[in-house]
Amino acid sequence: MPVDLADPFAAEPQERARPVRDFAREYVRSPGAVLGFAVLLAIVLAAVFAPLLTPQNPYDLMQLDIMDGQLPPGESSMAYGFNYLLGTDEQGRDIYSAILYGLRISLGVGVVSAVSAALVGATLGLFAAYKGGRIEAAIMRLVDLQLSFPTILMALMILALLGKGVANVVLALVLVEWATFARTARGVGMVESRKEYIEASYVLGIPAWRIMLRHLLPNCIPPLIVIATVQVARAISLEATLSFLGVGVPITEPSLGLLISNGYQFMFSGLYWMSVYPGIALLITIVAINLVGDRMRDVLNPRKDA
Amino acid sequence: MDRPDMSIRALPVTPILEVRNLTTSFRGSKGWSPVVRDLSFHIAPRETLAVVGESGSGKSVTALSVMRLLNPRSARIEGEILFGGTSLPGLSDSQIRGYRGREMSMIFQDASLNPVYDVGFQLMETLRIKRGLTQRDAKREAVQLLEKVRIPSAKKRLDDFPHELSGGMRQRVAIAMALACKPQLLIADEPTTALDVTIQAQIVELIKQLQDEERMSVMFITHDMGVVAEIADRTAVMYRGDLVETGRTADVFAAPRQPYTRALLASIPRLGSMNGTDLPQPFALIDHRSGEPVAAAEAEVAAPPASAAPRLSVKDVSVRFDVRGGLLGGVTGRVHAVEDVSFDIAPGETLSLVGESGSGKSTTARAIMGLNRVRQGRITMGDLVAAGEGQAPRSALCDRLQMIFQDPFASLDPRMRVGDLLAEPLRVHGTAQGEALRTRVGELLRDVGLSPEMAARFPHQFSGGQRQRIAIARALALDPELVVADEAVSALDVSVKAQIINLMMEIQRARGLSYLFISHDMAVVERISHRVAVMYLGRIVEIGPRRAVFENPGHAYTRQLMSAVPVPDPARRHLRRGLAVDEIRSPVRPLGYQPPPTRMIELSPGHFVLDEGDAAQPQAKGRPADLAKA
Numbered sequence: 001m002p003v004d005l006a007d008p009f010a011a012e013p014q015e016r017a018r019p020v021r022d023f024a025r026e027y028v029r030s031p032g033a034v035l036g037f038a039v040l041l042a043i044v045l046a047a048v049f050a051p052l053l054t055p056q057n058p059y060d061l062m063q064l065d066i067m068d069g070q071l072p073p074g075e076s077s078m079a080y081g082f083n084y085l086l087g088t089d090e091q092g093r094d095i096y097s098a099i100l101y102g103l104r105i106s107l108g109v110g111v112v113s114a115v116s117a118a119l120v121g122a123t124l125g126l127f128a129a130y131k132g133g134r135i136e137a138a139i140m141r142l143v144d145l146q147l148s149f150p151t152i153l154m155a156l157m158i159l160a161l162l163g164k165g166v167a168n169v170v171l172a173l174v175l176v177e178w179a180t181f182a183r184t185a186r187g188v189g190m191v192e193s194r195k196e197y198i199e200a201s202y203v204l205g206i207p208a209w210r211i212m213l214r215h216l217l218p219n220c221i222p223p224l225i226v227i228a229t230v231q232v233a234r235a236i237s238l239e240a241t242l243s244f245l246g247v248g249v250p251i252t253e254p255s256l257g258l259l260i261s262n263g264y265q266f267m268f269s270g271l272y273w274m275s276v277y278p279g280i281a282l283l284i285t286i287v288a289i290n291l292v293g294d295r296m297r298d299v300l301n302p303r304k305d306a
Numbered sequence: 307m308d309r310p311d312m313s314i315r316a317l318p319v320t321p322i323l324e325v326r327n328l329t330t331s332f333r334g335s336k337g338w339s340p341v342v343r344d345l346s347f348h349i350a351p352r353e354t355l356a357v358v359g360e361s362g363s364g365k366s367v368t369a370l371s372v373m374r375l376l377n378p379r380s381a382r383i384e385g386e387i388l389f390g391g392t393s394l395p396g397l398s399d400s401q402i403r404g405y406r407g408r409e410m411s412m413i414f415q416d417a418s419l420n421p422v423y424d425v426g427f428q429l430m431e432t433l434r435i436k437r438g439l440t441q442r443d444a445k446r447e448a449v450q451l452l453e454k455v456r457i458p459s460a461k462k463r464l465d466d467f468p469h470e471l472s473g474g475m476r477q478r479v480a481i482a483m484a485l486a487c488k489p490q491l492l493i494a495d496e497p498t499t500a501l502d503v504t505i506q507a508q509i510v511e512l513i514k515q516l517q518d519e520e521r522m523s524v525m526f527i528t529h530d531m532g533v534v535a536e537i538a539d540r541t542a543v544m545y546r547g548d549l550v551e552t553g554r555t556a557d558v559f560a561a562p563r564q565p566y567t568r569a570l571l572a573s574i575p576r577l578g579s580m581n582g583t584d585l586p587q588p589f590a591l592i593d594h595r596s597g598e599p600v601a602a603a604e605a606e607v608a609a610p611p612a613s614a615a616p617r618l619s620v621k622d623v624s625v626r627f628d629v630r631g632g633l634l635g636g637v638t639g640r641v642h643a644v645e646d647v648s649f650d651i652a653p654g655e656t657l658s659l660v661g662e663s664g665s666g667k668s669t670t671a672r673a674i675m676g677l678n679r680v681r682q683g684r685i686t687m688g689d690l691v692a693a694g695e696g697q698a699p700r701s702a703l704c705d706r707l708q709m710i711f712q713d714p715f716a717s718l719d720p721r722m723r724v725g726d727l728l729a730e731p732l733r734v735h736g737t738a739q740g741e742a743l744r745t746r747v748g749e750l751l752r753d754v755g756l757s758p759e760m761a762a763r764f765p766h767q768f769s770g771g772q773r774q775r776i777a778i779a780r781a782l783a784l785d786p787e788l789v790v791a792d793e794a795v796s797a798l799d800v801s802v803k804a805q806i807i808n809l810m811m812e813i814q815r816a817r818g819l820s821y822l823f824i825s826h827d828m829a830v831v832e833r834i835s836h837r838v839a840v841m842y843l844g845r846i847v848e849i850g851p852r853r854a855v856f857e858n859p860g861h862a863y864t865r866q867l868m869s870a871v872p873v874p875d876p877a878r879r880h881l882r883r884g885l886a887v888d889e890i891r892s893p894v895r896p897l898g899y900q901p902p903p904t905r906m907i908e909l910s911p912g913h914f915v916l917d918e919g920d921a922a923q924p925q926a927k928g929r930p931a932d933l934a935k936a
Contacts, residue, residue, distance in 0.1 A: 196717035200777070203675050204731040204784070205704030214730075218721040 026299045036291025043285055047103040054097035055082040059252070068092035070266075073273050087273040089262065095273060098259055099281045105255040106285070109166060110236035113173035117235075118228045120174060121181025126220060128182070129189025130198075130212050140186065146179035152241060159247040166249050169242060173235045184227050188220040222300035229293035233286045240282055256282045320391065321348035322491050322523045323372065323410075328385035330364070330371045338382055341367050343547045345385070349491065354517065354524040356538030356555065358531060360570075360799035361770070363544040365527045369493045372525075373412055374402045390490070407436050410491040411484035415499050417476035419468040425452075425479050426464030432486045451482040454519075455512060474505035481512065485520060492517075493525045498533060502662035502826065507870040510536055529799065531574045532829075532872030535559060536879060543567050545594075556876045565597030573804035575829035577856075577871045584853050585609055586656060586834050588808040594801070607811050608654065610820075610836060616650035617820050618674070618707075618788050623647050623683035623694070624901075625666070625673050629894060642893050643669040645844040646683075646904040651788060654814065656821040658831040658852075660867070661841035664893060667824045670841070671792045674822070675709050676700060687788070705735070708781040712793035714773035718765040724751075724776055725761030731783045750779040755809060771802035775809065782813065788820040795830060807834055828871045832856055837912075840864045843893050845904065850913030860907075860915035 028034055046053060055077075056063040065079045073087040073095075086095040128136040146154075158172040192198065193216060201211045240257025242248035244264075249255050254262070256278045263274025328345040331338040342364040349355045357365045370376050371383050374394060387394040389409065394402065406412075420428060429451060430444040439447060445464070452460035455478040468476055477497060484492060494513065498506040514537055517524050526537055534541055535555065542552040543566070551564045562568045572592040580587065585606040593600050625644040628637045644666040651657045659667040672678040673693055674685050684694035687706050691697050711717035718727060728747045732738045738746045748758030754775040765773055774794065781789050791810070795803040807830065813819060825831050831838060832852065839849040840861065848861040859865045873879075895901075906914035 196711040196713055197719045199675075199677055200709070200711060200717050200780070201719070201730075202677070202700065203704065203709045204734075204780070205701040206730060206734050210734065215719050215722075219719070 023299060027295055030295050030298075033291050033295030036288045036295070039284060040288040040292055043103060043288060044107065046100055047107050050097075050100040050104060054094070054100050055080070056094050056097050058093045058098040058101055059254075065092045070271055072271075073277075086277045087271075089274045090266070095259075095277050098254070099256065099278050102254055102256045102259050102278060103281065103285070105166065105249060105253055106236050106239060106257070106282070109170055109173070109239045109249070109255065110232045113170045113177065113235045113239075114228050114231040116170070117174045117177035117231065118181050118224060121178035121183075122185040122217070122220070122224055124178070125182035125185025125187075126189040126212055126216055129186045130193050130208065130216060136186070139182065143179040143182045143186075146176070147183070149176075151176050151238065155238060155242055156245070156247060159242060164247065164250045166253055169239055169248050172242075173238060176238075177231055177235065180231065181224065181227060184223055185220060188223050189216055192216055192219045226293060226297040226300055229289060229296055233289040233293065236289075237282070237286055256285075319350050321350050321388075322353075322390055323525070324348040324386075324388040325368075325372065326386040326388070328368065328371060328383070328387065330367050330376070331382045331384075333380045333382075341547050342371065345544075345549050347542050347549065347552060349523045349525055351490070351523055352517070352521055354514075354526055354537055354539045356526045356528060356534040356541045357544060358528055358534050358541060359544035360529055360801065362546060364547040365544050366495055368544075369412065369495050369525065369527055373406060373410065373493065375412075407432065407484075407489070408487040409489055410493060411487070411489040412493040412495065413477070413480045413484050413497050415496040417468070417473075417480035419476060419479060419483075421468050424465050424467050425471070429464075429479070429483055429486065432483055436487050447486075448482075451486060452479070454485065454516070455479070455482045457482075472505075473501050474508060477501065477509055478512065481509075481516070485516065488520060489522060491523045491525065493527070495527045496529070497526075499528070499530070503828070504662065504866060504870040506533070507872065510872070513537065530872065531559075531571065531800070531874040535874045535876045536872045538876075543570070559874070559876050565592070566594045568592050568597050569594035570801060571874070573801040574874050575804070575827070575833055576874055577829040577832060577868065580832050580852075581857055582853075584851070586811060586836060586852075588811050589804040589833065591801075591804060591808070607656070607815055607836075610652040610655035614653050617653050617688065618651040618692075618822070619686045620650070620670070620674065621648050621684050621686070623670070623673060623685060624681045625669050625678050626681045637897060639894050639896050640899070642844050642895050642899070642901060643678075644673065645893075645901050647841075647844075647846055648683075648904075649839055649846065649849060651820050651822060653787070653820055654818045655836045656814065656823055656834055657837045657839060658823040658825060658835040659839050659841055660825060660828060660831050662826055662867070664843075665841040666844035666893070667841050668792055669844075671709070671790045671822065671824050674790055675707065676703070701735070704731070704786075705784040706787045708784065708786040708789050710774070710777050710781050710789060710791045710794040713797050714770050714777055715797075717777050718773060718780075720765055722764075723761065724763055724765060724768075727765070727776070728761070728780055728783055731780070735784065737784065746783075750783055751776075753782065753813065754779045769802075770798055771806060774798060774802075774806055778806075778809065778813070782817075785817075786819070788822065790822045790824070792824045793826070794823075796825065796827065803830065810834065828868055840867065843891060845916060847916040847918075848914070849906075850909070854910055854913040858909070858913075860909045860913065 051057065058064070065077065067079065068077050068084070068088050069090050069092040071084050071088045073085060074083065075087070076083050084094050084096070086099070088094055089098070124139050128139040154176045155172045158175055159168060162168040162171065198211060198215060201215055239248055239255060240260065243255050243257030244261040246261065249258055251258065259278035260275050260282070263271070263278065266274050325348065326346050328342060329340050330342040331340045345368060347355065357368060359365045372387055372394070376383070383395055389405065394405070397405070419425070426445070426448055429448040430441070433439045433444040433447050434441070448464060449460050452463055457463055457475060457478050471479065497513070498509050501509060510533055513524065528534060538555045540552065541555045541558045543550045543558065543564070545566050550566050551558060551562065558567065559571065562571055569592040573589060575589070585608070587606045591600040592598065623644060624642070624646055627641040627643060629639040629641060630636065631638040647670055649657060659670060661667045669678055673680050676693055676697070680693045685692040687703060690703060690706070692703055692707060725747050728750050729743055732743055732746060747761055751758050751760060756772065756775055756779070765776065768776065795806050798806060810821065811834065814821065821834070823831065823834055835852045837850065838852045838855045839846045840855070840863065841847065842863045848855060848859065848864050855864065856868070859868060905917040907917045908914050
């Protein structure tokens with residue numbers, strides 16, 4: 001067969017796409033989002049390296065000194081000599097250290113629950129989108145049912161049944177969050193599965209599971225990443241609320257929400273720092289994540305050119 | 307100076323629009339890159355200039371530059387644009403707004419109407435704002451405008467919303483809107499590209515007549531040389547941002563000076579060029595740089611063996627879609643998309659299905675591929691049932707029956723490398739593994755005229771034509787007996803179209819492949835087919851050997867379809883036809899509608915025409931909503 005390699009009328013092939021680099025270049029155009037990312041990065045690093053950055057391990061009772069209890073910010077420890085930057089609680093626990101250790105629990109719960117919810121929700125949503133018909137109707141009615149309950153009520157009910165514990169909180173969060181992912185995944189999946197490349201794969205006799213996994217899923221990822229980011233923030237604040245209400249994480253593994261709750265009783269005695277500083281830390285974390293999420297939604301939105 | 311008329315006539319005509327050394331650049335990642343380079347042209351009063359070129363040639367950008375519709379932050383315009391002596395680039399935004407719509411108007415490919423307002427409101431809005439008419443005057447003027455663009459019962463149409471009108475009618479409304487202020491220049495950017503041939507012919511005719519009546523100039527942007535030949539006084543050919551050639555249309559067609567123009571003209575399928583021959587024949591292409599003929603296979607494709615059993619057999623197939631409506635979502639009617647269709651395809655044969663949108667040709671293809679459910683009848687591929695009762699699993703059929711899709715930008719998974727795309731079916735069906743797999747992928751790429759190294763690239767790194775080659779390679783991966791090509795070349799530029807068709811014929815000769823070729827383009831169909839079936843409203847109205855159908859069409863619709871095809875020859879410009887405003891009828895039928903039986907009359911051996919007594923006339927016409935009331 002004669003080979004004409006040069007398609008004489010071919011348009012110049014586009015430049016090689018570098019999705020990650022393009023994404024980064026587009027992302028940094030918003031200064032607020034860059035700030036959000038920097039703050040988030042700092043928070044995550046602080047949480048990961050908490051033992052190196054803190055003067056005491058707030059949950060090692062050997063390191064606490066009851067004599068240092070209820071010190072305002074800036075006071076120095078009598079026994080150890082270091083400075084309590086943000087004050088101490090009634091047991092002499094350094095609030096600054098407690099916040100960094102609390103961030104580990106809060107971020108951990110938030111990320112693990114959002115990722116698990118994304119896995120469950122996206123799987124069901126894409127399955128519904130690809131299969132259609134009764135399977136889709138059944139899954140989507142379940143989603144509607146789920147979304148019609150107030151989230152906090154649902155989570156409270158689940159935790160009332162299961163009891164306290166980090167694993168239980170994660171489970172509760174997954175159960176209240178999967179529906180959002182399922183709905184988004186189905187929406188994107190339906191658009192994608194009507195495209196010709198999905199039909200072409202079907203015509204080539206490629207098994208359904210492979211079409212969903214290898215073709216449908218990769219093309220639906222960007223919007224799911226955006227949802228996942230926002231849901232991490234939602235999960236963190238929900239967990240804080242649950243912990244504040246006393247049904248969340250146990251006292252042995254305190255998150256930011258539990259710190260706020262513990263300090264709350266001293267609020268009106270003028271010992272504001274026990275509750276306010278963990279609250280500010282929570283606020284900054286959530287704002288930073290939302291800044292990043294919003295920018296990602298702008299950049300990854302497929303209709304942004306239109 | 308008592309006779310000013312005379313003195314004006316004596317002077318050389320001042321052009322309405324004069325563009326000198328126009329360069330338009332877009333901001334990219336590497337700074338400004340020119341999309342249109344050093345372009346100069348002019349349009350005289352009452353003249354039609356066609357700007358013709360393939361995608362990426364910069365023809366639309368030129369029009370947008372003239373209208374100043376480009377975002378100044380991302381696009382830069384250099385050079386001079388004079389409109390009736392005024393320099394447009396120097397004007398302020400509010401000044402240019404006075405020109406837009408009033409002095410020069412633009413119509414686009416898909417009629418740009420706002421879907422939430424009715425047609426009358428949108429027309430009257432333009433009239434009130436741009437011409438300062440009162441509500442009453444605006445309404446009367448709107449009716450007149452709709453009548454001017456030959457919309458039947460114009461008064462009633464004022465209350466219609468854009469979605470209630472067909473594509474052709476919408477384009478008429480858009481033209482009416484553009485003419486609202488009697489502009490001196492109408493810029494039409496691919497106004498007929500999204501329309502069916504018969505509707506396209508009507509719109510082209512309409513623009514021609516309106517130009518006469520309104521005494522305006524037209525800048526007609528198109529990729530279709532046939533339309534150019536029909537409408538243009540002068541033609542400008544563009545290629546990748548450069549003006550290649552301009553001249554009187556007749557001269558450009560008769561004696562093109564540039565190799566690119568020659569190559570472009572050589573690649574246009576011309577209806578009637580195959581008269582007197584029986585077999586499909588590739589295009590004789592010309593290289594666009596040297597102007598020399600491309601050494602392509604010129605041999606015709608052999609006729610299929612006369613006695614062989616058919617490969618694909620479609621028997622009495624009907625496909626219907628439910629139309630739901632009402633409070634409870636009950637079925638209120640059915641789209642009879644395919645009605646009682648039967649045909650066979652022999653080994654090595656190409657059967658083409660032609661028809662306009664809504665004729666059911668794509669639905670037929672999709673039914674064969676198992677993408678649409680068959681309501682009645684049976685499709686068999688050798689000893690296997692492809693659709694209908696006792697349907698074989700897809701995995702058993704996919705090495706006999708494959709498909710090429712219309713849009714080469716949508717039919718390849720954007721996240722997979724070309725090599726993986728081609729290897730996937732082979733791997734899934736266990737045809738080849740490891741080193742053998744890689745060799746096979748290389749062979750496939752070479753078979754479609756690409757190089758094996760391209761396997762490592764992603765689809766978006768290829769041009770449209772190359773992508774369609776990849777799609778063909780993938781369809782061939784499992785070595786099928788029959789390939790369904792659903793509008794496989796419709797989305798491609800003319801020259802690429804011709805190459806892909808040549809490639810398909812080449813593959814057919816090498817492998818003895820059969821094609822079911824689906825297209826709305828009669829001229830392309832004439833090139834590639836052994837046999838042709840014409841579909842209208844879900845039925846085959848005529849089927850037979852290509853030569854018989856094209857040279858001796860038996861059905862009125864076939865003749866209508868053929869006369870609507872624009873002829874790329876200015877010398878044979880159609881005589882003014884009466885302006886038909888026919889619309890393609892709706893295949894929506896009420897519940898319980900019984901289609902009349904299909905009887906075919908044999909005109910000559912193998913050439914059948916649908917026998918339509920008076921029973922076959924579609925009973926229901928109009929929208930589903932009307933049917934529900936009935």
